[in-house]
Amino acid sequence: MLRAENSEDTPTSTEPHSSTSDRTLSGRLENAAGVHSADCYQCGKCTAGCPLAAEMDHAPSQLLRMLQTDLPQHEERALRSRAIWMCVGCQTCVSRCPKQVDLPRAMDFLRQESLARGLVNRDASEIVAFHRAFLDSIERHGRVYELGLVAGYKLRTGHLAQDTTLAPAMVLKGKLGLLPHAGNRAAVAKIFARARALQKGSGQ
Amino acid sequence: MKIGYYPGCSLLGSSRDFGESVVAVARALEVELVDVPDWNCCGASSAHAMDHLLSVALPASVLASAARAGLTEVVAPCASCFNRLASARHAIQKDPALRKQVEQVLDVPAGSLATLAEKVRILNVIDLLQRCSDRIAAKVTQPFARAVACYYGCLLVRPGEVVGADRVEDPVSMDVLVEKAGGKPVAWSFKTECCGAALSIPNTPLVGKLGARIVEDAAARQAEAIVVACPMCHSNLDMRRGAIDDARGKKSGLPVLFITQVVGLALGLPPSELGLERHFVPVNLSRPAAPVA
Numbered sequence: 001m002l003r004a005e006n007s008e009d010t011p012t013s014t015e016p017h018s019s020t021s022d023r024t025l026s027g028r029l030e031n032a033a034g035v036h037s038a039d040c041y042q043c044g045k046c047t048a049g050c051p052l053a054a055e056m057d058h059a060p061s062q063l064l065r066m067l068q069t070d071l072p073q074h075e076e077r078a079l080r081s082r083a084i085w086m087c088v089g090c091q092t093c094v095s096r097c098p099k100q101v102d103l104p105r106a107m108d109f110l111r112q113e114s115l116a117r118g119l120v121n122r123d124a125s126e127i128v129a130f131h132r133a134f135l136d137s138i139e140r141h142g143r144v145y146e147l148g149l150v151a152g153y154k155l156r157t158g159h160l161a162q163d164t165t166l167a168p169a170m171v172l173k174g175k176l177g178l179l180p181h182a183g184n185r186a187a188v189a190k191i192f193a194r195a196r197a198l199q200k201g202s203g204q
Numbered sequence: 205m206k207i208g209y210y211p212g213c214s215l216l217g218s219s220r221d222f223g224e225s226v227v228a229v230a231r232a233l234e235v236e237l238v239d240v241p242d243w244n245c246c247g248a249s250s251a252h253a254m255d256h257l258l259s260v261a262l263p264a265s266v267l268a269s270a271a272r273a274g275l276t277e278v279v280a281p282c283a284s285c286f287n288r289l290a291s292a293r294h295a296i297q298k299d300p301a302l303r304k305q306v307e308q309v310l311d312v313p314a315g316s317l318a319t320l321a322e323k324v325r326i327l328n329v330i331d332l333l334q335r336c337s338d339r340i341a342a343k344v345t346q347p348f349a350r351a352v353a354c355y356y357g358c359l360l361v362r363p364g365e366v367v368g369a370d371r372v373e374d375p376v377s378m379d380v381l382v383e384k385a386g387g388k389p390v391a392w393s394f395k396t397e398c399c400g401a402a403l404s405i406p407n408t409p410l411v412g413k414l415g416a417r418i419v420e421d422a423a424a425r426q427a428e429a430i431v432v433a434c435p436m437c438h439s440n441l442d443m444r445r446g447a448i449d450d451a452r453g454k455k456s457g458l459p460v461l462f463i464t465q466v467v468g469l470a471l472g473l474p475p476s477e478l479g480l481e482r483h484f485v486p487v488n489l490s491r492p493a494a495p496v497a
Contacts (some may be wrong), residue, residue, distance in 0.1 A: 034258075034299070051398040053416060063428035072443070089252055090398040091362035095372050108256055115254065123223060129255075134250035134402075138262070143245045144213040153405060163405075173482040175218045175287040175443075191244075194309045195257050 025075040025113070026067040033109045037067040039099040046093035046103055056083035057121075060093055060103055063110070078112040085124035129156035138190045142183025147176055207332070208275030208324075209237035210266060212285035213245050218283070218443075219435035221479025224465035226281045226329060228477045232343070233336045234495060240270045240278060246288040249402035253328070259301060261309040263292035268310060271320045281329040281464070283434030284401075287359035287367060289326045294366045297319040309354040328360055328367075329433050330377050333467060340384045345472040347386020352429045352466070353422035354378040356395050357437040372396070376399025378463055382431060384469035390425040394418045411440050419448055419456050429487075430460045438462060443484050459487040 007082035012021040021027040025027055026037045040061070058066070058081050076200040078084070081167050114120050133152035137144050150167065154160050170176035215223030230237050247262035266289060270278050280286040296303045296317050307317050333340065356378060370377045373396065379389035393446035397418060400411035418441065422430050432438050442460040443446070449455045460483070468478040470490070480487045 051259070051400075052410075055410060088251065088398060088401040089401060090358040090397075090401070092358070093397070095362045095364060100284040108252060111253055113257065120230070127403070130406040131254045131404065135254060135258070138245045138247065138251075143243075144217075144248070146213070146217045150405070162408075169484070170218065170443075173484075174220055175482055177217050181216055182214065186243055187242070188244045188262075189443075190311070191261055191309055192258070194311065195255070195261055198305060198308055199257060 024070045040064040079119040082121045141180045142185040142188040144182035206236045208278035210280040212282040214435040221482040224479040266293040283359040286328040350428040353427035415448040416451035
Protein backbone atom coordinates (compact mmCIF):
# COMPACT_ATOMS: atom_id res chain seq x y z
CA MET A 1 0.00 0.00 0.00
CA LEU A 2 1.03 3.56 -0.53
CA ARG A 3 1.83 5.55 2.58
CA ALA A 4 1.51 9.27 3.12
CA GLU A 5 5.04 9.82 4.39
CA ASN A 6 4.87 13.51 3.51
CA SER A 7 1.32 14.03 4.64
CA GLU A 8 2.14 17.35 6.34
CA ASP A 9 2.73 18.77 2.84
CA THR A 10 -0.69 17.72 1.58
CA PRO A 11 -2.51 20.80 0.24
CA THR A 12 -5.57 21.71 2.25
CA SER A 13 -6.87 24.70 0.31
CA THR A 14 -10.43 24.39 -0.93
CA GLU A 15 -10.39 27.30 -3.39
CA PRO A 16 -9.61 26.63 -7.06
CA HIS A 17 -6.83 28.73 -8.61
CA SER A 18 -5.40 29.35 -5.15
CA SER A 19 -1.75 29.78 -4.30
CA THR A 20 -1.26 26.06 -3.67
CA SER A 21 2.25 24.92 -4.39
CA ASP A 22 3.17 24.22 -7.98
CA ARG A 23 6.00 21.99 -6.75
CA THR A 24 3.71 18.99 -6.37
CA LEU A 25 1.53 17.28 -8.93
CA SER A 26 -1.48 17.56 -6.61
CA GLY A 27 -0.81 21.29 -6.31
CA ARG A 28 -0.64 21.74 -10.05
CA LEU A 29 -3.81 19.67 -10.46
CA GLU A 30 -5.52 21.96 -7.98
CA ASN A 31 -4.25 25.18 -9.56
CA ALA A 32 -4.84 24.16 -13.17
CA ALA A 33 -8.06 22.21 -12.83
CA GLY A 34 -9.54 23.01 -9.41
CA VAL A 35 -9.52 19.33 -8.39
CA HIS A 36 -8.64 18.64 -4.73
CA SER A 37 -7.14 15.18 -4.54
CA ALA A 38 -6.90 15.63 -0.74
CA ASP A 39 -10.71 15.49 -0.53
CA CYS A 40 -10.65 11.78 -1.39
CA TYR A 41 -11.04 9.53 1.68
CA GLN A 42 -10.44 6.33 -0.27
CA CYS A 43 -13.93 4.83 -0.09
CA GLY A 44 -13.26 3.14 -3.43
CA LYS A 45 -16.64 3.86 -4.97
CA CYS A 46 -14.98 5.26 -8.14
CA THR A 47 -13.03 2.06 -8.63
CA ALA A 48 -16.04 -0.14 -7.90
CA GLY A 49 -18.13 1.51 -10.62
CA CYS A 50 -15.40 2.13 -13.21
CA PRO A 51 -16.16 0.11 -16.35
CA LEU A 52 -12.46 0.09 -17.22
CA ALA A 53 -10.86 -0.49 -13.79
CA ALA A 54 -10.15 -4.11 -14.71
CA GLU A 55 -8.02 -2.90 -17.64
CA MET A 56 -6.00 -0.42 -15.57
CA ASP A 57 -2.61 -0.98 -13.93
CA HIS A 58 -3.64 1.28 -11.00
CA ALA A 59 -7.29 1.69 -10.00
CA PRO A 60 -8.76 5.23 -10.06
CA SER A 61 -8.77 5.49 -6.24
CA GLN A 62 -5.12 4.36 -6.14
CA LEU A 63 -4.16 7.14 -8.56
CA LEU A 64 -5.71 9.67 -6.19
CA ARG A 65 -3.82 8.10 -3.28
CA MET A 66 -0.56 8.45 -5.23
CA LEU A 67 -1.25 12.16 -5.67
CA GLN A 68 -2.09 12.56 -1.98
CA THR A 69 1.34 11.36 -0.89
CA ASP A 70 3.09 14.12 -2.89
CA LEU A 71 6.08 11.80 -3.31
CA PRO A 72 7.94 12.24 -6.62
CA GLN A 73 8.11 8.49 -7.22
CA HIS A 74 4.32 8.16 -6.78
CA GLU A 75 3.70 11.15 -9.02
CA GLU A 76 5.82 9.61 -11.72
CA ARG A 77 4.06 6.28 -11.40
CA ALA A 78 0.73 8.04 -11.90
CA LEU A 79 2.01 9.90 -14.96
CA ARG A 80 3.55 6.74 -16.43
CA SER A 81 0.41 4.68 -15.76
CA ARG A 82 -1.67 2.92 -18.35
CA ALA A 83 -4.75 3.81 -16.28
CA ILE A 84 -4.89 7.48 -17.26
CA TRP A 85 -5.16 6.43 -20.92
CA MET A 86 -7.77 3.73 -20.33
CA CYS A 87 -10.19 6.24 -18.79
CA VAL A 88 -12.77 7.14 -21.47
CA GLY A 89 -14.39 9.91 -19.43
CA CYS A 90 -17.71 8.12 -18.81
CA GLN A 91 -18.15 10.24 -15.62
CA THR A 92 -19.52 7.37 -13.54
CA CYS A 93 -16.92 7.90 -10.81
CA VAL A 94 -17.55 11.61 -10.22
CA SER A 95 -21.31 11.23 -10.31
CA ARG A 96 -21.07 8.65 -7.50
CA CYS A 97 -18.24 10.24 -5.48
CA PRO A 98 -19.40 11.31 -2.01
CA LYS A 99 -16.88 14.18 -2.14
CA GLN A 100 -17.44 15.10 -5.80
CA VAL A 101 -13.77 14.71 -6.60
CA ASP A 102 -13.71 15.36 -10.34
CA LEU A 103 -11.63 12.35 -11.30
CA PRO A 104 -12.33 12.60 -15.07
CA ARG A 105 -11.00 16.18 -15.01
CA ALA A 106 -7.98 14.93 -13.04
CA MET A 107 -7.42 12.24 -15.69
CA ASP A 108 -7.49 14.92 -18.43
CA PHE A 109 -4.89 16.90 -16.48
CA LEU A 110 -2.68 13.86 -15.85
CA ARG A 111 -2.77 12.91 -19.55
CA GLN A 112 -1.74 16.38 -20.61
CA GLU A 113 1.04 16.44 -18.01
CA SER A 114 2.18 12.96 -19.03
CA LEU A 115 2.35 14.05 -22.69
CA ALA A 116 4.21 17.27 -21.84
CA ARG A 117 6.80 15.40 -19.77
CA GLY A 118 7.20 12.53 -22.22
CA LEU A 119 6.04 9.91 -19.71
CA VAL A 120 3.30 8.28 -21.81
CA ASN A 121 2.82 4.59 -21.05
CA ARG A 122 3.93 2.30 -23.86
CA ASP A 123 0.57 0.48 -23.91
CA ALA A 124 -1.12 3.80 -24.71
CA SER A 125 0.58 4.40 -28.05
CA GLU A 126 -2.50 3.37 -30.08
CA ILE A 127 -4.80 5.55 -28.00
CA VAL A 128 -2.50 8.57 -28.30
CA ALA A 129 -2.14 7.94 -32.05
CA PHE A 130 -5.91 7.87 -32.42
CA HIS A 131 -6.44 11.14 -30.52
CA ARG A 132 -3.61 12.84 -32.47
CA ALA A 133 -5.04 11.71 -35.81
CA PHE A 134 -8.47 12.94 -34.70
CA LEU A 135 -7.20 16.39 -33.69
CA ASP A 136 -5.10 16.63 -36.88
CA SER A 137 -8.22 15.97 -38.90
CA ILE A 138 -10.13 18.77 -37.13
CA GLU A 139 -7.23 21.21 -37.51
CA ARG A 140 -6.91 20.45 -41.22
CA HIS A 141 -10.57 20.30 -42.21
CA GLY A 142 -12.53 22.11 -39.48
CA ARG A 143 -14.58 18.94 -39.14
CA VAL A 144 -13.57 15.31 -38.76
CA TYR A 145 -12.83 13.65 -42.08
CA GLU A 146 -13.36 10.03 -41.06
CA LEU A 147 -11.51 8.36 -43.90
CA GLY A 148 -8.52 10.66 -43.39
CA LEU A 149 -8.69 10.02 -39.63
CA VAL A 150 -8.48 6.25 -40.10
CA ALA A 151 -5.64 6.64 -42.64
CA GLY A 152 -3.77 8.95 -40.25
CA TYR A 153 -4.22 6.46 -37.38
CA LYS A 154 -2.95 3.57 -39.50
CA LEU A 155 0.12 5.49 -40.61
CA ARG A 156 0.95 6.49 -37.03
CA THR A 157 0.55 2.97 -35.66
CA GLY A 158 1.54 0.81 -38.64
CA HIS A 159 -1.73 -1.14 -38.17
CA LEU A 160 -2.38 -1.02 -41.91
CA ALA A 161 -4.51 -4.14 -42.05
CA GLN A 162 -6.95 -3.15 -39.26
CA ASP A 163 -10.64 -2.98 -40.24
CA THR A 164 -9.86 -3.56 -43.91
CA THR A 165 -13.14 -5.40 -44.38
CA LEU A 166 -15.12 -2.87 -42.35
CA ALA A 167 -14.22 0.24 -44.39
CA PRO A 168 -15.55 -1.04 -47.75
CA ALA A 169 -18.74 -2.21 -46.00
CA MET A 170 -19.13 1.28 -44.51
CA VAL A 171 -18.70 2.86 -47.95
CA LEU A 172 -21.38 0.54 -49.35
CA LYS A 173 -23.75 1.54 -46.56
CA GLY A 174 -23.05 5.20 -47.20
CA LYS A 175 -21.38 5.58 -43.80
CA LEU A 176 -17.90 6.59 -44.94
CA GLY A 177 -17.63 9.65 -47.15
CA LEU A 178 -14.74 9.65 -49.60
CA LEU A 179 -14.24 13.41 -49.45
CA PRO A 180 -13.89 15.77 -46.44
CA HIS A 181 -16.88 17.92 -45.37
CA ALA A 182 -16.82 21.59 -46.22
CA GLY A 183 -16.19 23.13 -42.79
CA ASN A 184 -14.90 26.52 -41.71
CA ARG A 185 -11.26 25.47 -42.12
CA ALA A 186 -9.53 28.84 -41.79
CA ALA A 187 -11.30 29.79 -38.54
CA VAL A 188 -10.58 26.41 -36.92
CA ALA A 189 -6.91 26.48 -37.97
CA LYS A 190 -6.65 29.85 -36.20
CA ILE A 191 -8.26 28.43 -33.04
CA PHE A 192 -5.60 25.70 -32.96
CA ALA A 193 -2.79 28.19 -33.61
CA ARG A 194 -3.92 30.65 -30.92
CA ALA A 195 -4.47 27.84 -28.37
CA ARG A 196 -0.94 26.58 -29.05
CA ALA A 197 0.55 30.06 -28.69
CA LEU A 198 -1.36 30.74 -25.47
CA GLN A 199 -0.32 27.43 -23.87
CA LYS A 200 3.30 27.91 -24.91
CA GLY A 201 3.26 31.42 -23.44
CA SER A 202 1.87 30.26 -20.09
CA GLY A 203 4.19 27.26 -19.96
CA GLN A 204 1.32 24.73 -19.87
CA MET B 205 -41.38 25.27 -34.05
CA LYS B 206 -38.00 26.53 -35.24
CA ILE B 207 -34.76 25.36 -33.60
CA GLY B 208 -30.99 25.52 -34.22
CA TYR B 209 -29.41 22.30 -35.50
CA TYR B 210 -25.86 21.09 -34.92
CA PRO B 211 -25.50 17.79 -36.80
CA GLY B 212 -21.81 17.32 -35.91
CA CYS B 213 -19.37 15.32 -38.00
CA SER B 214 -20.66 11.80 -37.37
CA LEU B 215 -24.26 12.49 -38.46
CA LEU B 216 -22.92 13.35 -41.91
CA GLY B 217 -20.66 10.28 -42.02
CA SER B 218 -20.56 7.09 -39.97
CA SER B 219 -23.94 7.87 -38.33
CA ARG B 220 -25.72 9.06 -41.43
CA ASP B 221 -28.66 6.85 -40.43
CA PHE B 222 -29.08 8.89 -37.22
CA GLY B 223 -28.91 12.17 -39.17
CA GLU B 224 -31.47 10.99 -41.72
CA SER B 225 -33.90 9.84 -39.06
CA VAL B 226 -33.55 13.10 -37.06
CA VAL B 227 -34.33 15.16 -40.16
CA ALA B 228 -37.24 12.92 -41.23
CA VAL B 229 -38.84 12.85 -37.77
CA ALA B 230 -38.40 16.62 -37.30
CA ARG B 231 -40.18 17.20 -40.60
CA ALA B 232 -43.00 14.84 -39.62
CA LEU B 233 -43.38 16.65 -36.29
CA GLU B 234 -43.31 20.08 -37.98
CA VAL B 235 -40.05 21.14 -36.36
CA GLU B 236 -37.89 23.37 -38.57
CA LEU B 237 -34.17 22.63 -38.08
CA VAL B 238 -31.90 25.60 -38.84
CA ASP B 239 -28.21 24.70 -39.29
CA VAL B 240 -25.71 26.55 -37.08
CA PRO B 241 -23.78 28.53 -39.74
CA ASP B 242 -20.21 27.41 -40.47
CA TRP B 243 -20.16 24.96 -37.61
CA ASN B 244 -16.91 23.20 -36.69
CA CYS B 245 -16.17 19.91 -34.92
CA CYS B 246 -16.73 19.98 -31.14
CA GLY B 247 -13.41 18.18 -30.52
CA ALA B 248 -15.22 15.12 -29.10
CA SER B 249 -13.28 12.66 -26.92
CA SER B 250 -9.91 13.54 -28.40
CA ALA B 251 -9.74 17.21 -27.46
CA HIS B 252 -11.14 16.20 -24.06
CA ALA B 253 -8.38 13.60 -23.64
CA MET B 254 -5.44 15.65 -24.92
CA ASP B 255 -6.03 19.38 -24.64
CA HIS B 256 -8.40 20.95 -22.13
CA LEU B 257 -8.31 24.44 -23.63
CA LEU B 258 -9.26 23.16 -27.09
CA SER B 259 -11.95 20.94 -25.58
CA VAL B 260 -13.74 24.10 -24.43
CA ALA B 261 -12.70 26.46 -27.25
CA LEU B 262 -13.95 24.29 -30.13
CA PRO B 263 -17.52 23.89 -28.79
CA ALA B 264 -17.50 27.54 -27.60
CA SER B 265 -16.88 28.55 -31.22
CA VAL B 266 -20.07 26.66 -32.16
CA LEU B 267 -22.01 28.44 -29.39
CA ALA B 268 -20.69 31.80 -30.65
CA SER B 269 -21.75 31.02 -34.20
CA ALA B 270 -25.24 30.01 -33.02
CA ALA B 271 -25.57 33.20 -30.97
CA ARG B 272 -24.51 35.36 -33.94
CA ALA B 273 -27.22 33.68 -36.03
CA GLY B 274 -29.78 34.58 -33.35
CA LEU B 275 -30.40 30.97 -32.33
CA THR B 276 -31.41 30.63 -28.68
CA GLU B 277 -31.70 26.85 -28.67
CA VAL B 278 -29.58 24.33 -30.51
CA VAL B 279 -30.30 20.62 -30.73
CA ALA B 280 -27.19 18.43 -30.92
CA PRO B 281 -28.42 14.86 -31.56
CA CYS B 282 -24.98 13.27 -31.15
CA ALA B 283 -24.56 12.60 -27.43
CA SER B 284 -20.87 13.45 -27.56
CA CYS B 285 -21.46 16.79 -29.32
CA PHE B 286 -24.30 17.51 -26.89
CA ASN B 287 -22.08 16.74 -23.90
CA ARG B 288 -19.14 18.83 -25.20
CA LEU B 289 -21.37 21.81 -26.01
CA ALA B 290 -23.15 21.62 -22.66
CA SER B 291 -19.84 21.13 -20.81
CA ALA B 292 -18.25 24.11 -22.58
CA ARG B 293 -21.26 26.26 -21.72
CA HIS B 294 -21.01 25.13 -18.09
CA ALA B 295 -17.24 25.74 -17.95
CA ILE B 296 -17.59 29.25 -19.42
CA GLN B 297 -20.17 30.10 -16.76
CA LYS B 298 -18.28 28.58 -13.81
CA ASP B 299 -14.64 29.35 -14.58
CA PRO B 300 -13.88 33.01 -15.45
CA ALA B 301 -10.12 32.37 -15.85
CA LEU B 302 -10.74 29.66 -18.43
CA ARG B 303 -13.41 31.81 -20.10
CA LYS B 304 -10.85 34.59 -20.62
CA GLN B 305 -8.42 32.17 -22.22
CA VAL B 306 -11.13 30.82 -24.52
CA GLU B 307 -12.06 34.38 -25.52
CA GLN B 308 -8.44 34.96 -26.50
CA VAL B 309 -8.33 31.73 -28.47
CA LEU B 310 -11.56 32.58 -30.34
CA ASP B 311 -10.43 36.19 -30.77
CA VAL B 312 -13.72 37.59 -29.39
CA PRO B 313 -14.13 40.57 -27.02
CA ALA B 314 -13.36 39.91 -23.34
CA GLY B 315 -16.53 39.07 -21.43
CA SER B 316 -18.57 38.33 -24.55
CA LEU B 317 -18.73 34.57 -23.97
CA ALA B 318 -20.42 35.00 -20.60
CA THR B 319 -23.55 36.60 -22.06
CA LEU B 320 -23.47 34.23 -24.98
CA ALA B 321 -23.50 31.15 -22.77
CA GLU B 322 -26.58 32.58 -21.06
CA LYS B 323 -28.32 33.04 -24.40
CA VAL B 324 -27.83 29.71 -26.16
CA ARG B 325 -29.31 26.54 -24.66
CA ILE B 326 -28.22 23.10 -25.82
CA LEU B 327 -30.73 20.26 -26.23
CA ASN B 328 -30.19 16.58 -26.98
CA VAL B 329 -32.51 14.56 -29.16
CA ILE B 330 -34.46 13.20 -26.20
CA ASP B 331 -35.16 16.78 -25.01
CA LEU B 332 -36.44 17.64 -28.49
CA LEU B 333 -38.70 14.57 -28.75
CA GLN B 334 -40.02 15.13 -25.22
CA ARG B 335 -41.23 18.57 -26.28
CA CYS B 336 -43.12 16.94 -29.12
CA SER B 337 -44.40 13.98 -27.11
CA ASP B 338 -48.08 14.94 -27.35
CA ARG B 339 -47.72 15.34 -31.10
CA ILE B 340 -45.96 11.97 -31.33
CA ALA B 341 -48.74 10.24 -29.40
CA ALA B 342 -51.38 11.90 -31.65
CA LYS B 343 -49.59 10.97 -34.89
CA VAL B 344 -48.70 7.33 -34.23
CA THR B 345 -50.13 5.22 -37.04
CA GLN B 346 -48.02 2.07 -36.67
CA PRO B 347 -47.27 1.47 -33.00
CA PHE B 348 -43.76 0.08 -32.48
CA ALA B 349 -45.19 -2.81 -30.51
CA ARG B 350 -41.92 -4.39 -29.41
CA ALA B 351 -40.08 -5.02 -26.17
CA VAL B 352 -36.98 -2.82 -26.19
CA ALA B 353 -34.02 -2.07 -23.92
CA CYS B 354 -33.42 1.71 -23.77
CA TYR B 355 -29.67 2.25 -23.59
CA TYR B 356 -28.62 5.76 -22.47
CA GLY B 357 -24.87 5.26 -22.15
CA CYS B 358 -22.77 7.94 -20.45
CA LEU B 359 -22.85 11.28 -22.19
CA LEU B 360 -26.61 11.92 -22.10
CA VAL B 361 -26.84 11.49 -18.34
CA ARG B 362 -23.47 12.46 -16.83
CA PRO B 363 -22.39 14.71 -15.23
CA GLY B 364 -25.94 15.32 -14.04
CA GLU B 365 -25.50 19.01 -13.18
CA VAL B 366 -24.07 19.75 -16.65
CA VAL B 367 -26.48 17.82 -18.85
CA GLY B 368 -29.62 18.13 -16.69
CA ALA B 369 -30.53 14.44 -16.95
CA ASP B 370 -33.76 13.21 -15.39
CA ARG B 371 -32.19 10.50 -13.20
CA VAL B 372 -28.48 9.81 -13.38
CA GLU B 373 -28.49 6.16 -12.29
CA ASP B 374 -31.83 5.05 -13.74
CA PRO B 375 -33.01 7.49 -16.41
CA VAL B 376 -36.49 6.96 -17.83
CA SER B 377 -36.91 9.76 -20.40
CA MET B 378 -36.26 7.51 -23.40
CA ASP B 379 -38.43 4.72 -21.93
CA VAL B 380 -41.35 7.19 -21.76
CA LEU B 381 -40.81 8.15 -25.42
CA VAL B 382 -40.73 4.49 -26.47
CA GLU B 383 -44.07 4.02 -24.71
CA LYS B 384 -45.51 7.00 -26.62
CA ALA B 385 -44.42 5.25 -29.82
CA GLY B 386 -46.30 2.12 -28.73
CA GLY B 387 -43.33 0.11 -27.48
CA LYS B 388 -42.68 -1.69 -24.23
CA PRO B 389 -39.43 -0.80 -22.46
CA VAL B 390 -37.93 -3.64 -20.43
CA ALA B 391 -36.32 -3.18 -17.01
CA TRP B 392 -32.63 -4.00 -17.28
CA SER B 393 -29.29 -3.32 -15.63
CA PHE B 394 -27.06 -1.73 -18.28
CA LYS B 395 -28.92 1.49 -19.12
CA THR B 396 -25.99 3.74 -18.24
CA GLU B 397 -22.98 1.41 -18.50
CA CYS B 398 -20.18 2.53 -20.83
CA CYS B 399 -19.77 0.99 -24.33
CA GLY B 400 -16.06 1.90 -24.52
CA ALA B 401 -16.65 5.03 -26.60
CA ALA B 402 -13.58 6.22 -28.53
CA LEU B 403 -11.63 3.01 -27.78
CA SER B 404 -13.47 1.53 -30.78
CA ILE B 405 -10.47 2.01 -33.09
CA PRO B 406 -7.46 1.87 -30.72
CA ASN B 407 -8.78 -1.10 -28.71
CA THR B 408 -11.57 -2.92 -30.58
CA PRO B 409 -11.49 -6.16 -28.51
CA LEU B 410 -12.10 -4.14 -25.32
CA VAL B 411 -15.11 -2.43 -26.92
CA GLY B 412 -16.32 -5.93 -27.84
CA LYS B 413 -15.96 -7.02 -24.20
CA LEU B 414 -17.88 -4.01 -22.83
CA GLY B 415 -20.57 -4.28 -25.52
CA ALA B 416 -20.94 -8.00 -24.82
CA ARG B 417 -22.22 -7.33 -21.30
CA ILE B 418 -24.76 -4.85 -22.66
CA VAL B 419 -26.06 -7.12 -25.43
CA GLU B 420 -26.05 -10.09 -23.02
CA ASP B 421 -28.32 -8.38 -20.49
CA ALA B 422 -30.67 -6.89 -23.12
CA ALA B 423 -31.07 -10.36 -24.67
CA ALA B 424 -31.62 -11.99 -21.27
CA ARG B 425 -34.49 -9.55 -20.60
CA GLN B 426 -36.13 -10.65 -23.87
CA ALA B 427 -35.65 -7.28 -25.56
CA GLU B 428 -36.27 -7.40 -29.32
CA ALA B 429 -34.09 -4.35 -29.92
CA ILE B 430 -31.73 -1.99 -28.11
CA VAL B 431 -32.68 1.68 -28.51
CA VAL B 432 -29.99 4.37 -28.36
CA ALA B 433 -29.59 8.14 -28.81
CA CYS B 434 -25.83 8.29 -29.38
CA PRO B 435 -23.75 7.60 -32.51
CA MET B 436 -20.88 6.08 -30.51
CA CYS B 437 -23.20 3.73 -28.59
CA HIS B 438 -24.75 2.75 -31.92
CA SER B 439 -21.54 2.06 -33.77
CA ASN B 440 -20.03 0.19 -30.82
CA LEU B 441 -23.09 -2.06 -30.50
CA ASP B 442 -23.97 -2.35 -34.22
CA MET B 443 -20.83 -1.88 -36.35
CA ARG B 444 -18.68 -3.64 -33.70
CA ARG B 445 -21.08 -6.59 -33.31
CA GLY B 446 -18.40 -8.90 -34.69
CA ALA B 447 -16.12 -8.01 -31.76
CA ILE B 448 -19.08 -8.40 -29.36
CA ASP B 449 -19.92 -11.84 -30.78
CA ASP B 450 -16.23 -12.81 -30.43
CA ALA B 451 -16.25 -11.73 -26.78
CA ARG B 452 -19.48 -13.64 -26.04
CA GLY B 453 -18.51 -16.68 -28.09
CA LYS B 454 -21.91 -16.64 -29.80
CA LYS B 455 -23.70 -14.67 -32.45
CA SER B 456 -26.51 -12.25 -31.72
CA GLY B 457 -28.91 -10.69 -34.21
CA LEU B 458 -30.36 -8.21 -31.68
CA PRO B 459 -30.77 -4.97 -33.69
CA VAL B 460 -29.83 -1.51 -32.39
CA LEU B 461 -32.15 1.37 -33.34
CA PHE B 462 -31.89 5.09 -32.78
CA ILE B 463 -34.81 6.52 -30.79
CA THR B 464 -35.59 8.70 -33.83
CA GLN B 465 -35.92 5.55 -35.97
CA VAL B 466 -38.33 4.01 -33.46
CA VAL B 467 -40.45 7.18 -33.40
CA GLY B 468 -40.21 7.51 -37.21
CA LEU B 469 -41.45 3.96 -37.77
CA ALA B 470 -44.34 4.57 -35.36
CA LEU B 471 -45.25 7.71 -37.31
CA GLY B 472 -45.45 5.56 -40.44
CA LEU B 473 -42.28 6.89 -42.13
CA PRO B 474 -40.67 4.46 -44.62
CA PRO B 475 -37.56 2.60 -43.30
CA SER B 476 -35.46 3.96 -46.20
CA GLU B 477 -36.04 7.57 -45.02
CA LEU B 478 -34.86 6.54 -41.55
CA GLY B 479 -31.57 5.00 -42.72
CA LEU B 480 -32.50 1.55 -41.40
CA GLU B 481 -30.83 -0.25 -44.30
CA ARG B 482 -27.45 1.26 -43.29
CA HIS B 483 -27.16 -0.82 -40.11
CA PHE B 484 -24.70 -3.70 -39.83
CA VAL B 485 -27.06 -5.83 -37.70
CA PRO B 486 -30.11 -6.11 -39.96
CA VAL B 487 -33.31 -4.60 -38.61
CA ASN B 488 -35.74 -7.34 -39.54
CA LEU B 489 -39.17 -6.00 -38.69
CA SER B 490 -41.07 -8.25 -41.07
CA ARG B 491 -41.56 -10.96 -38.47
CA PRO B 492 -44.54 -10.50 -36.17
CA ALA B 493 -43.94 -8.60 -32.97
CA ALA B 494 -43.98 -10.61 -29.76
CA PRO B 495 -47.21 -10.00 -27.85
CA VAL B 496 -46.82 -6.91 -25.67
CA ALA B 497 -48.48 -7.31 -22.31
